[in-house]
Amino acid sequence: MIDLDGVTCRYGRGGGDGDADAAVATVAVDDVSLSVPDGEFLVVAGANGSGKTTLVRTFNGLVEPDAGTVTVNGTPVDEDLVAARSAVGMVFQDPRDQLVAATVGADVAFGPENLGLSHDEIDRRVADALAAVNMAGRERERIDSLSGGERERVAIAGALAMDPDHLVLDEPFTGLDEPARRSVVDRLRALHRGGTGVVVVTHDLRDVAALADRIVGLADGRVAVDAPPDEAVSALPGLDVRVPESGKFASPAE
Numbered sequence: 539m540i541d542l543d544g545v546t547c548r549y550g551r552g553g554g555d556g557d558a559d560a561a562v563a564t565v566a567v568d569d570v571s572l573s574v575p576d577g578e579f580l581v582v583a584g585a586n587g588s589g590k591t592t593l594v595r596t597f598n599g600l601v602e603p604d605a606g607t608v609t610v611n612g613t614p615v616d617e618d619l620v621a622a623r624s625a626v627g628m629v630f631q632d633p634r635d636q637l638v639a640a641t642v643g644a645d646v647a648f649g650p651e652n653l654g655l656s657h658d659e660i661d662r663r664v665a666d667a668l669a670a671v672n673m674a675g676r677e678r679e680r681i682d683s684l685s686g687g688e689r690e691r692v693a694i695a696g697a698l699a700m701d702p703d704h705l706v707l708d709e710p711f712t713g714l715d716e717p718a719r720r721s722v723v724d725r726l727r728a729l730h731r732g733g734t735g736v737v738v739v740t741h742d743l744r745d746v747a748a749l750a751d752r753i754v755g756l757a758d759g760r761v762a763v764d765a766p767p768d769e770a771v772s773a774l775p776g777l778d779v780r781v782p783e784s785g786k787f788a789s790p791a792e
């Protein structure tokens with residue numbers, strides 16, 4: 539469970555408290571309280587600059603709030619960063635920011651190696667994580683030989699190899715063609731069914747609306763919508779969020 543209580547994040551204070559500094563501060567996240575239960579598929583939607591990335595980066599301490607608290611499984615994130623980062627896996631907007639090794643297997647193993655696990659356990663986690671993104675047995679392939687969709691799936695596998703309770707993906711469909719988008723959506727559906735909590739950040743709901751248990755819509759750093767998809771749909775276009783054309787969401791069952 540991820541819990542946010544009164545979280546506020548600012549940029550650009552320049553390290554001082556004077557009026558001049560305050561005048562240039564951007565409030566990216568403004569007094570947000572939110573709980574993300576284990577196993578939930580949550581979509582965080584909102585226009586560019588509404589605070590989505592900043593908000594989810596507080597979930598595992600990549601961004602430290604200026605006010606408020608974030609706890610993961612009951613422990614404040616700033617008291618145990620390792621626990622928070624083990625429980626909340628993050629896949630960045632551009633997988634190139636995240637892929638660190640030359641081959642698929644070495645890349646996915648990077649996180650578990652830093653946890654000090656045994657070789658057998660690392661191998662098992664890498665194999666399981668690659669299977670979960672439909673890339674079983676491709677450990678030896680070079681990252682630079684992969685398509686954009688495959689790189690995205692390797693980035694997801696790298697986060698999964700940490701065995702997180704929640705997987706957070708920031709704009710996972712950017713730059714992917716339709717088959718690659720569908721493949722990533724299929725993987726997210728399967729992960730959710732397997733019990734992993736999934737948080738997807740997007741300004742375009744078409745790919746994930748049918749999977750969501752709940753949609754949180756941000757506007758100017760505040761929660762403007764917090765509802766199941768069918769209820770959220772009427773409010774979201776007002777937040778400059780692209781919704782499926784029918785305005786209705788398909789059943790996630792298939």
Ligand SMILES: Nc1ncnc2c1ncn2[C@@H]1O[C@H](COP(=O)(O)OP(=O)(O)OP(=O)(O)O)[C@@H](O)[C@H]1O
Pocket residue numbers: 549550564565566584585586587588589590591592593741
């Ligand atoms: N490192 C930074 N330094 C200064 N301002 C920042 C920084 N990161 C974000 N901001 C500002 O904070 C606000 C929220 O940005 P954030 O990236 O969290 O929103 P977002 O909804 O994820 O946007 P996008 O969809 O464009 O990624 C914006 O006004 C942005 O310009």
